[in-house]
Every structure is written in structure tokens, then in C-alpha cells.
Amino acid sequence: MSSIRERNKDLILRAASEEFAEKGFAATKTSDIAVRAGLPKPNVYYYFKSKENLYREVLESIVEPLLEASAPFNQPGHPADVLRAYIRTKIRISRDHANASKVFASEIMHGAPHLSCERTAQLNAQAAHNIACIQRWVDQGLIADIDPSHLMFSIWAATQTYADFDWQISTVTGKASLSDDDYEAAAETIIRLVLKGCEIDEPAAAD
Amino acid sequence: MSSIRERNKDLILRAASEEFAEKGFAATKTSDIAVRAGLPKPNVYYYFKSKENLYREVLESIVEPLLEASAPFNQPGHPADVLRAYIRTKIRISRDHANASKVFASEIMHGAPHLSCERTAQLNAQAAHNIACIQRWVDQGLIADIDPSHLMFSIWAATQTYADFDWQISTVTGKASLSDDDYEAAAETIIRLVLKGCEIDEPAAAD
DNA sequence: GTCTATAAGCCGATAGAC
DNA sequence: GTCTATCGGCTTATAGAC
Numbered sequence: 001m002s003s004i005r006e007r008n009k010d011l012i013l014r015a016a017s018e019e020f021a022e023k024g025f026a027a028t029k030t031s032d033i034a035v036r037a038g039l040p041k042p043n044v045y046y047y048f049k050s051k052e053n054l055y056r057e058v059l060e061s062i063v064e065p066l067l068e069a070s071a072p073f074n075q076p077g078h079p080a081d082v083l084r085a086y087i088r089t090k091i092r093i094s095r096d097h098a099n100a101s102k103v104f105a106s107e108i109m110h111g112a113p114h115l116s117c118e119r120t121a122q123l124n125a126q127a128a129h130n131i132a133c134i135q136r137w138v139d140q141g142l143i144a145d146i147d148p149s150h151l152m153f154s155i156w157a158a159t160q161t162y163a164d165f166d167w168q169i170s171t172v173t174g175k176a177s178l179s180d181d182d183y184e185a186a187a188e189t190i191i192r193l194v195l196k197g198c199e200i201d202e203p204a205a206a207d
Numbered sequence: 208m209s210s211i212r213e214r215n216k217d218l219i220l221r222a223a224s225e226e227f228a229e230k231g232f233a234a235t236k237t238s239d240i241a242v243r244a245g246l247p248k249p250n251v252y253y254y255f256k257s258k259e260n261l262y263r264e265v266l267e268s269i270v271e272p273l274l275e276a277s278a279p280f281n282q283p284g285h286p287a288d289v290l291r292a293y294i295r296t297k298i299r300i301s302r303d304h305a306n307a308s309k310v311f312a313s314e315i316m317h318g319a320p321h322l323s324c325e326r327t328a329q330l331n332a333q334a335a336h337n338i339a340c341i342q343r344w345v346d347q348g349l350i351a352d353i354d355p356s357h358l359m360f361s362i363w364a365a366t367q368t369y370a371d372f373d374w375q376i377s378t379v380t381g382k383a384s385l386s387d388d389d390y391e392a393a394a395e396t397i398i399r400l401v402l403k404g405c406e407i408d409e410p411a412a413a414d
Numbered sequence: 415g416t417c418t419a420t421a422a423g424c425c426g427a428t429a430g431a432c
Numbered sequence: 433g434t435c436t437a438t439c440g441g442c443t444t445a446t447a448g449a450c
Contacts, residue, residue: 027233150396157368158361189357197400
């Protein structure tokens with residue numbers, strides 16, 4: 001097995017995630033990616049053909065995790081459990097895939113010019129599904145009469161912010177990086193806002 | 208008074224806001240700004256000296272509104288009223304200064320490389336003040352025991368998202384742009400999450 | 415003050431030796 | 433498969449005519 005190939009591709013992808021997250025697509029130089037990866041620049045082109053290709057790979061790497069985060073909405077469950085699980089997973093993505101998450105956010109901010117139509121469609125379909133699910137809860141009287149779309153926007157924003165605006169969060173909290181406890185506190189706060197805001201009755205704690 | 212000068216500067220600033228918001232600093236070409244402004248490119252340099260200068264002017268234009276949005280925290284008031292006013296103003300900024308707001312968000316995402324230290328310090332000081340204010344409410348038992356920093360992060364994120372991720376919001380809602388009613392619904396949703404989430408007792412409606 | 419025409423430099427991409 | 437050395441295009445910025 002060409003383990004050198006795998007190792008180099010991985011080094012480049014990792015370096016690219018960091019550079020793209022830090023500076024954005026246009027401001028990132030492939031030479032900087034090469035330096036960060038500890039490899040000569042032509043290797044970047046050898047493995048990925050072009051800067052845009054490399055960028056797309058970083059971008060696509062976050063779509064699957066994002067889609068999977070909606071899994072709780074795809075199976076029956078109490079609203080409180082579904083929303084809690086969703087928020088926790090979204091926060092975990094912001095922590096564990098911070099760079100790709102930021103690249104994704106930047107891409108969306110600029111109108112998703114590099115995201116394939118399939119991916120866009122998948123993400124939209126999942127979003128529509130989640131919103132419909134919340135609307136059903138409202139109709140069934142399981143949660144308060146809240147606008148499902150705006151609720152989703154708030155959850156997305158509140159969870160994504162820990163990846164996207166890490167600089168602001170570091171500056172305000174005075175911590176260079178957040179600890180596990182900080183992420184836990186973030187998740188708890190968002191879960192609290194959402195569950196209380198929707199006036200969701202907690203299911204009997206059976207576990 | 209040189210009204211041509213004022214008019215041209217304004218045309219360029221407006222065009223620049225749109226271009227920078229759409230593509231980001233590095234991906235924006237000064238020639239595109241000139242075309243959008245309906246003026247020859249050298250005019251851009253004549254009035255603003257450099258691309259970076261022009262960018263900084265767009266960026267700085269949003270700082271004052273953002274600082275003023277925190278005004279409710281700077282005078283005594285019931286938590287419900289303060290938070291409601293703050294959220295409404297932040298949503299209004301996302302609507303009325305959508306482009307500059309997006310430019311600001313992109314700048315923060317990339318570590319604020321163009322923001323002056325004074326501005327950064329001002330924004331931080333105001334943030335610290337707001338958070339301390341919320342902490343006092345908690346200590347006085349006026350609101351539930353919630354983490355003030357994370358509450359602020361959620362409010363920032365949920366309100367900013369209407370400027371930053373307008374593409375996503377358009378795609379999901381199927382509307383090219385949001386109406387006044389949509390912004391009203393957004394504000395109501397966020398206010399609801401925050402007030403209920405903090406278990407704030409509403410003050411008697413005196414107005 | 416305005417604009418055409420051009421300079422200067424940077425960066426993505428590759429040819430070709432090893 | 434790897435890397436040095438270089439090209440070519442694109443974009444910021446300006447010189448200089450009007």
C-alpha cells in the first residue's frame with residue numbers, strides 16, 4: 001500500500017484545512033499550504049491537481065458529518081431528546097471539525113460558489129425535513145407555537161458560532177481555546193434556551 | 208461644497224460594501240468595484256488610495272452601529288426590556304446594514320486582521336460590560352442561573368445569521384429576500400428563546 | 415478632477431531533471 | 433514518485449494626457 005501517498009495527502013489536507021479556515025479560499029496561497037504540510041509545492045498539485053480541487057475536498061469533508069447530525073430527526077423520538085441530541089452533535093462538530101466547519105461557513109456566506117448542486121440539494125432536503133418535523137410537533141401540541149424555520153436558524157447559528165467566531169469567543173472569554181467544560185457549558189446553554197423557549201415538557205428520565 | 212466628490216465616494220463605498228460582502232476581501236477586484244459604481248477604476252484609487260483603505264472604511268462603518276446596539280445595557284432597565292431592545296436592534300442591523308455586517312463577520316472569522324486595536328478594544332469592553340450586567344441579574348435572582356457569556360454568544364449568532372447566512376436562509380425559506388414580517392418573526396423567535404430560556408418574569412406591561 | 419494606457423509584482427500551475 | 437526552476441496570467445496601483 002502506498003502509505004507515503006496516504007500520509008502526504010493527509011498532511012496536505014490537514015494543512016489546507018487550517019490555511020483555508022484561517023484566511024479563506026482566495027487569500028490562501030498554495031505555497032503556504034505546502035510549507036505548512038512540510039512538502040514542496042508541486043506535491044500539492046501532484047496530489048490534488050488544483051487549488052480549487054483541494055478546497056473542494058476540504059469543503060466536502062464536512063458535509064457528511066453535518067448531514068449525520070440531523071439523524072435524530074430521522075427517527076421517532078421525544079422532541080426534547082431529538083433537539084438535545086441534535087444540538088450536542090452540532091456543538092461537537094464545531095469542536096472536532098473546527099477548520100472544515102469554518103471553511104463551510106465562509107463558503108455559505110459567499111453564496112456557496114464551490115459547493116456542488118447535489119450537496120446543496122442534500123443539505124436543503126435535510127433542512128426541510130427537520131423543519132417539517134418541528135412543525136408537526138407544533139401541530140400536535142408537543143411544543144409551543146414557535147416558527148420552525150427561525151428556530152432552526154437560531155440553533156444552527158448558536159452552534160456554528162463556536163467554530164466560525166472562535167476568535168471572538170477567545171477574545172471575550174480570555175481563553176486561547178475552549179476546554180471540554182466550556183463546550184459542555186455552551187451546549188447546556190443552547191439546549192436550555194431551546195427547550196425552555198419551546199416550552200417542552202421533559203420526558204420522564206427513564207435512562 | 209464638492210457634491211460630486213461626496214456623491215462619487217458614496218457610490219464607491221456602496222459598491223465596495225456589496226462586492227466585499229459577496230466575495231470577501233481577497234476575492235474582490237477593484238475593477239469590479241469600479242464597474243459596479245459606474246466609475247473608472249482610477250477614481251477608486253483617487254478617492255481611497257488603496258483597496259485595503261476602502262475595505263477598512265466599509266469595516267469601520269459597522270462598528271458604531273454595533274456599539275450603539277448595546278445602549279440598552281448602559282442604562283438601568285428590566286432584563287426583559289433590555290434584552291428585547293438589544294435583540295431587536297441587532298436584527299435591525301442585520302437587515303439595514305446587511306453588507307457591512309457580513310464584511311464584519313468575515314473579518315472576525317479570519318481573526319480580524321484589518322480591524323484596528325482601538326475598535327477591537329471598544330467592542331471587547333462593551334461585550335465585557337454586557338456580560339457583567341447579565342451576571343448581576345443572575346446574582347440578584349432576576350433571571351435564571353444561565354452562563355452570561357454563552358447567552359451573549361447565542362444572541363450574537365442568532366441575530367447575525369440573518370446577515371451572514373442570507374444565502375442559506377433564502378435557500379431554505381425559498382424567498383429571495385426576507386420581508387419586514389419575516390424579520391419580525393425572527394426577532395420574536397429569538398426574544399422568546401432568550402426570555403423563556405432565562406425564565407425572566409415579564410414586567411407589568413405599562414406602555 | 416477625470417480617465418487611458420501601462421508598469422510591477424504576485425501566485426497558480428507545470429516542464430522537465432532526478 | 434519527487435522537487436527545482438520558471439512561465440504566464442491576472443490584479444493592484446500609477447504615470448501622465450486631457
